[in-house]
Amino acid sequence: MAQKIIxxxxxxxLQIKETILRQINDGELKPGDKLLSEAQFQKSFxxxxxxxxxxxxxxxxxxYLMRLQGKGTFVKEQAETQQxxxxxxQVCLEQRKKLTSEVISVIECPVPTDFADLFxxxxxxxxxxxxxxxxxxxxxxxxxxxxxxxxxxxxxxxxSLYQVLASFSIDPQYKGLNQVAISQLTDQEAKLFNVQSGxxxxxxxxxxxxxxxxxxxxxxxxxxxxxxxxxxxYL
Numbered sequence: 300m301a302q303k304i305i306x307x308x309x310x311x312x313l314q315i316k317e318t319i320l321r322q323i324n325d326g327e328l329k330p331g332d333k334l335l336s337e338a339q340f341q342k343s344f345x346x347x348x349x350x351x352x353x354x355x356x357x358x359x360x361x362x363y364l365m366r367l368q369g370k371g372t373f374v375k376e377q378a379e380t381q382q383x384x385x386x387x388x389q390v391c392l393e394q395r396k397k398l399t400s401e402v403i404s405v406i407e408c409p410v411p412t413d414f415a416d417l418f419x420x421x422x423x424x425x426x427x428x429x430x431x432x433x434x435x436x437x438x439x440x441x442x443x444x445x446x447x448x449x450x451x452x453x454x455x456x457x458x459s460l461y462q463v464l465a466s467f468s469i470d471p472q473y474k475g476l477n478q479v480a481i482s483q484l485t486d487q488e489a490k491l492f493n494v495q496s497g498x499x500x501x502x503x504x505x506x507x508x509x510x511x512x513x514x515x516x517x518x519x520x521x522x523x524x525x526x527x528x529x530x531x532x533y534l
Contacts (some may be wrong), residue, residue: 302492310324310416311346320512323363323374334364334372377422377480387430387438388459394456396432403427403491407452410443414517417506421444426456429491436492438455440520464515481524488521499524 322328335343340351354370358364366372391398408425410418423443432437442460444451454463461471482502489496501522507515 301469309419311344312353312357312415315340315344315346317512319354320363324374324510324512328374330374330376332374333370334374336371340406362479364410384423388461391432397434398432399431401429401431402456403429405452405456407446411519413504414443414506417444417514418445419519422446422531424448424451426460427453428456436523438522439488439491440518442518443517445514457462460516466523469515470509472510474510475508476517477503478504482521486523492523494523 301313311415319328319334328334334355334433337351337355340355341348342517344351355364359372361368362375364372365375388398404425404427404431407422408424410421410423414423415421423446426442428440428442429436430440447468448464448467450467456463461484464471466500467511480502481499483497484494484500486496489498501520501524503520503522504518505520506517519534
């Protein structure tokens with residue numbers, strides 16, 4: 300197994316998780332390979348079993364690993380593990396719809412609690428946009444990117460964010476976290492969408508990584524549920 304890793308600025312469970320991801324992407328761990336037991340991970344990294352379990356639980360949830368009762372934890376097939384990072388821009392091109400983005404804010408801000416373990420600092424670059432299809436507001440998105448991406452503060456972000464990142468040699472490759480729930484719009488959010496408050500929307504939280512398993516962004520999005528053509532983007 301991998302060497303011990305100690306980074307005081309990053310939670311231990313996340314270091315273990317990233318080590319396993321790196322081994323999968325490098326081919327050291329192949330589809331069908333069995334992982335070490337929790338006890339073996341615990342000994343190898345000198346951490347608690349709870350820490351090991353949290354790392355493995357997240358990789359199972361993100362479809363990199365699978366548990367077989369009585370047999371252990373195994374690496375999933377590549378096609379199943381890495382969800383291709385498909386941007387809304389690509390979805391609209393496929394559907395021949397016009398996509399525009401109204402930039403609400405691009406600022407440095409505290410990292411939300413839900414994403415705190417993913418970042419190396421307590422602050423991130425927030426890119427908040429209202430996205431419209433054929434002129435109709437359909438999505439309110441908040442993208443949190445590493446603080447090192449300061450170039451975003453002085454860049455036109457009314458187009459594709461992925462294309463902007465690519466122009467700075469940052470290549471989003473695949474999705475990690477992909478959580479979908481239903482929530483209701485607040486009064487302030489409803490004004491942006493130009494609909495009544497309390498309207499049910501898709502509440503999506505996700506992460507996107509590059510080919511080296513480095514976090515590119517963590518996002519939180521509110522999407523109108525009365526637009527079924529977009530459902531496939533989130534499910």
